[in-house]
Amino acid sequence: MAGSFLAGLIVFGVAQAGAAPLLKFDNVVYDFGKTQGISTVTGTFTFQNDGDAELQIRKPAPTCGCTVAAVKPETLAPGAKGELVFSLNVGSSRGVVQKHIAVPSNDPVNPTLQLTIRVDVVQMYEITPQFFALGDLTPGTTTNVTVTVKRMDGKPLQLVNATASSEFVHTKIAEVEGSSGHASTVNIEFVAGGELRRFNEQINLLVEGQTTPISAVNVQGRIVGELAVTPERLVWGIGSLDRIPAARLETMLTRSVRITASKPGESLQLKNPVSTLKDLNVELVTLETGKTYMVVAKLSNAPKESEQGIITIDTNLPSQPQLQVPVSINVIQRR
Amino acid sequence: MARTLWRALMIVAASLLVGLGVNAFRADLAPSGQPRRLPLVTPPKADLAAGEIVAMTEAEQLWNEGVAFFLDSRTSADYQAGHIAHAHSLPDEDFASRYGDVEPLLTRDAEIIVYCDGVECDLSHRLLEKLRALGYPRVRVLVNGWSEWRKAGLPTATGAQP
Numbered sequence: 001m002a003g004s005f006l007a008g009l010i011v012f013g014v015a016q017a018g019a020a021p022l023l024k025f026d027n028v029v030y031d032f033g034k035t036q037g038i039s040t041v042t043g044t045f046t047f048q049n050d051g052d053a054e055l056q057i058r059k060p061a062p063t064c065g066c067t068v069a070a071v072k073p074e075t076l077a078p079g080a081k082g083e084l085v086f087s088l089n090v091g092s093s094r095g096v097v098q099k100h101i102a103v104p105s106n107d108p109v110n111p112t113l114q115l116t117i118r119v120d121v122v123q124m125y126e127i128t129p130q131f132f133a134l135g136d137l138t139p140g141t142t143t144n145v146t147v148t149v150k151r152m153d154g155k156p157l158q159l160v161n162a163t164a165s166s167e168f169v170h171t172k173i174a175e176v177e178g179s180s181g182h183a184s185t186v187n188i189e190f191v192a193g194g195e196l197r198r199f200n201e202q203i204n205l206l207v208e209g210q211t212t213p214i215s216a217v218n219v220q221g222r223i224v225g226e227l228a229v230t231p232e233r234l235v236w237g238i239g240s241l242d243r244i245p246a247a248r249l250e251t252m253l254t255r256s257v258r259i260t261a262s263k264p265g266e267s268l269q270l271k272n273p274v275s276t277l278k279d280l281n282v283e284l285v286t287l288e289t290g291k292t293y294m295v296v297a298k299l300s301n302a303p304k305e306s307e308q309g310i311i312t313i314d315t316n317l318p319s320q321p322q323l324q325v326p327v328s329i330n331v332i333q334r335r
Numbered sequence: 336m337a338r339t340l341w342r343a344l345m346i347v348a349a350s351l352l353v354g355l356g357v358n359a360f361r362a363d364l365a366p367s368g369q370p371r372r373l374p375l376v377t378p379p380k381a382d383l384a385a386g387e388i389v390a391m392t393e394a395e396q397l398w399n400e401g402v403a404f405f406l407d408s409r410t411s412a413d414y415q416a417g418h419i420a421h422a423h424s425l426p427d428e429d430f431a432s433r434y435g436d437v438e439p440l441l442t443r444d445a446e447i448i449v450y451c452d453g454v455e456c457d458l459s460h461r462l463l464e465k466l467r468a469l470g471y472p473r474v475r476v477l478v479n480g481w482s483e484w485r486k487a488g489l490p491t492a493t494g495a496q497p
Contacts, residue, residue, distance in 0.1 A: 065409060065452025065481065091428050091458075099455050131431040133469050200435040218431035220438075232439035237401025237421055244400060252400045258442070330421055330497075332401050333490075 021078070022051030023107040025115065030086075032119040036153065039091055041119050045084040049076040051107070058104040060084060066091070067117065069101045088117050096120050125157075125214050126150040127205070134221030136228045137192040138262055147186045147217050148176065149205060156181040158208035162217075165202045168193050169219065190219055198222040198232075226263045226317050234311075234325060238302050239332040253299040257325050259313070260292045268293070269316035277309035277327060284313070297327070306331045383460060389448055389475040391483050398489070403446040406437065408458040409481070411495075419450065419480065420490035421497045427451075427458040430465055446473050450480025 025047040032041050049055035055076040060069040069086040076082055090097050101115045132145045151157040158181070162171035168191045176183040188203055200220045204213035222228075234255050244252065261268035267290035273282040279301045285294040297311060311325040389397075397403035398419070405422035407414045414424040423437050441447070447466060451458040459476045466474045477483070485491060 063453050063455040065413065065456050066458070067453070093457075131434070131465075133434070198435060198439065200432065202432070216431070220431075220435050231442050235404075235440045237398075239399035239401045248400060248402075251402055330401070332399065332421060 019053040020051050020108050021049055021053045021055035021076075021106055023055055023057070023103070023105045023110065023113055024048055024050040025084075025113065028114070029116045029118065032117075034120045034122050035090075036122045037124050040087055040089045041117075042085070042087040043117070045086070045115055046081065047084065048081040049078050052078050054078070055080075056106045057082070060086075061102040061104070062086075063100045063102070064088075067099050067101060071103070084115070086117065088119065090119060090121050092123075093121050094123055122152060124152060125205075126152055127215050127217065130215065130217050132188070132217070132219045134190065134219060136224045136262060137190075137221055139192050139196070139223055139225065141192045143190045143192070145188050145190075145219065147188065147203075148183060149186060150179070150183040154182070157184055159184045159186070159205060160208050161204075161206040162186045162188075163204045163206065163213075164188075166199075168199075169201045169203060171203055186217070188217065188219060190221075192223045194223070196223050196225040224262050226261065226266060226319055227268060227315065227323065228260045228262050229323060229325060230258045230260075232325070234297065234327040236327065236329045237332050238299070238329055241302050253302065255297045257295045257297070257311070258287075258292065259295065259323070261290065267291075267316075270313050272314040273311060274313075275309060275311050275327070277307060277329070279303060280309065280311075280327065280329075282311055295325070299329075303329055303331055383463075383476055383478070387463060387475055389477050391477065391487065394448055394477045394480070395487070395489060397446060397448065403448050404437075404441065405477075406447060406449045406462065407481075408449050408451045408462040409456075413452070415493065415495050417481075417485075417491050417493050418497075419484050420492045422450075423497050424495070425449075425462065427462045427465070430462065434465075434469075441471065443470050444473060445471065447471055448475055448477050448480075450477040450484075452479065452481040454479045 025045055027045065030043045030045060035041060057071050057074050060071055062069050066089045067086060069084055071082060071084045073082055084103065086101060088099055096118065098116060098118045103113045103115060104111060105113070127147060127149050129147065134143050137143065149157060149159055159173055162173055164171055170189045172187040174185050175181060176185055186203070186205070190201065199222065200218060203217045203219070205215050205217065206213050234257065236255055238252065241249065259270060269290070270284055270293050273284045273295050275282045275297065279299050281298050281300055283296045285296055287294055295311060295313060307329050309327045311327060313323050315321060315323060398405065405419050406425045407418045407422045408425060408427045410426050410428060411424060418424070425433055425437050449459040449462045459480065463474045463476055
C-alpha cells in the first residue's frame with residue numbers, strides 16, 4: 001500500500017514537473033488565393049491547447065500596421081480551442097501581399113509562433129498612371145497627358161465617361177487598337193486658365209452601367225505667373241541646440257527660398273527683403289541676374305516658442321509688386 | 336503512524352526534487368520557470384536598398400535638429416490617432432489627392448523621412464518610390480517608424496495637425 005502510494009506520488013510529481021501547454025494551430029498559413037475588387041480581407045485561424053497545462057496567449061503582434069489581430073480566449077485549459085481573428089487591409093496593393101502575425105504564448109517549446117497571411121490581389125482595373133505632376137505652368141499654356149485604362153478580368157471595359165473637376169480640364173476617350181475592347185486611353189488636356197494658383201484636378205472614370213467611378217486620375221501643379229517661389233512656405237523645425245556641432249547649427253538656423261522668373265524675356269528684379277520676425281534676418285542673393293534669386297533666411301537666435309511671420313520682397317513686376325513667403329517656425333521640444 | 340507520516344513527507348520531498356531537477360535541465364524554461372525569451376521570427380526584409388533606409392538614431396538626430404521633413408504614409412485615421420510629432424500626413428493610399436498639401440513645403444533637395452508601422456509595412460516604401468519619381472532624391476524610410484519611435488519614448492502628437 002505504502003509502495004503504491006509512493007509510486008503514485010512520484011508519478012504525480014514527475015507529471016507536474018513536465019506539464020506544459022502546447023499551442024497548436026490547425027493551419028499557420030492563411031492563403032486567400034486571388035482576390036479582386038476588395039481592399040480588406042478577414043479570416044480566422046483556429047488553435048487549441050494540445051498540452052497538459054494551462055495555455056496563456058499574449059497579444060498577437062502583426063508585422064504590419066495594415067493587419068489587426070485578436071485572440072479569443074487568451075487562456076485555454078488543456079484540450080480547449082480558440083480563435084485568432086484578423087483583418088488585413090491590402091489597400092491599392094497589387095500582386096502577392098504576404099504579412100505575418102507573431103503569436104506569443106507560454107508554450108515553452110514554441111513561445112512565439114508565426115502565422116502567415118497571403119493574398120494575391122488582382123485589381124479589376126489597371127490605370128496607368130493615376131497621377132500627373134505638371135509642375136509650374138504659365139497662364140494660358142496647354143498640357144496634354146494620357147492615361148491607359150485596362151479591364152483585367154477579361155470582360156469589355158466599356159469606359160464611357162471621364163468627368164473633370166473643372167472647366168480647365170478636357171478629356172477624350174479612345175479605345176486602344178487591338179485590345180478587343182479591354183483597354184482605352186483617356187487624353188487629358190489641362191489649360192492653365194483662371195487665377196494664379198496651385199491646382200489639383202480630379203478626373204473620374206465611369207464605365208457603362210455604373211454610377212460610381214471605378215477610379216480617379218489626379219492632375220496637379222501650379223500656375224505661377226511671372227515668377228515661381230520654391231518652397232512657397234517655410235516650415236521650419238528648430239530643435240534642441242545642445243550638443244549640436246557648429247556646422248550643423250548653421251544648417252539648423254538657415255533656410256532659403258528660390259525665386260525664379262518664369263516669363264521668357266522678362267527681367268526680374270528683386271529688392272528689400274524684410275522679415276516680420278524679430279530674430280530672422282533675410283538676405284537676397286543673385287544666382288542669375290534678372291532670372292533667379294535666393295532669399296537666405298537666418299535666425300540670429302533660436303526662438304523659445306513657435307512663431308509665425310512673413311518674408312516680403314519687392315519686385316519690379318507690375319502684376320506682382322511684392323511677394324510674400326509665409327514662415328512657420330516650430331520649436332521642437334521633448335516632453 | 337509517525338513512521339508513515341515520515342515516509343509520506345519523504346515521498347513529497349523526493350517528488351519535489353524530481354520535479355525541480357527536471358525543470359532545471361529543460362532548455363526551454365528559464366530559471367524562473369517562465370519560457371525563455373527566444374528571438375522573434377525574423378520577418379522577410381523589405382525590398383529597400385541601404386541608402387533608402389535611415390537608422391533610428393539618425394532619424395532622431397534629424398528630428399531634433401528640425402532639418403528633415405517627416406511624412407507619415409499611413410491612413411489619415413491612423414495619423415490622427417497618433418503620429419511622430421511635427422510629421423506631416425501623406426497617406427500613400429491618397430497620394431494623388433494629398434501630395435498637393437505638402438508640396439508647397441518641400442524643395443527638391445529636402446531631406447525627407449517617410450514611415451509607417453510594422454516591419455512589413457510597405458506604405459512608406461511605396462511613398463518613397465513615388466517621391467523619388469517626382470524628383471526628391473533625398474527620401475529615406477524609417478522602417479517600422481511609428482512603433483520604433485514610440486518604443487524609444489520620443490515625442491508624438493495626435494489629431495490632424497503636425
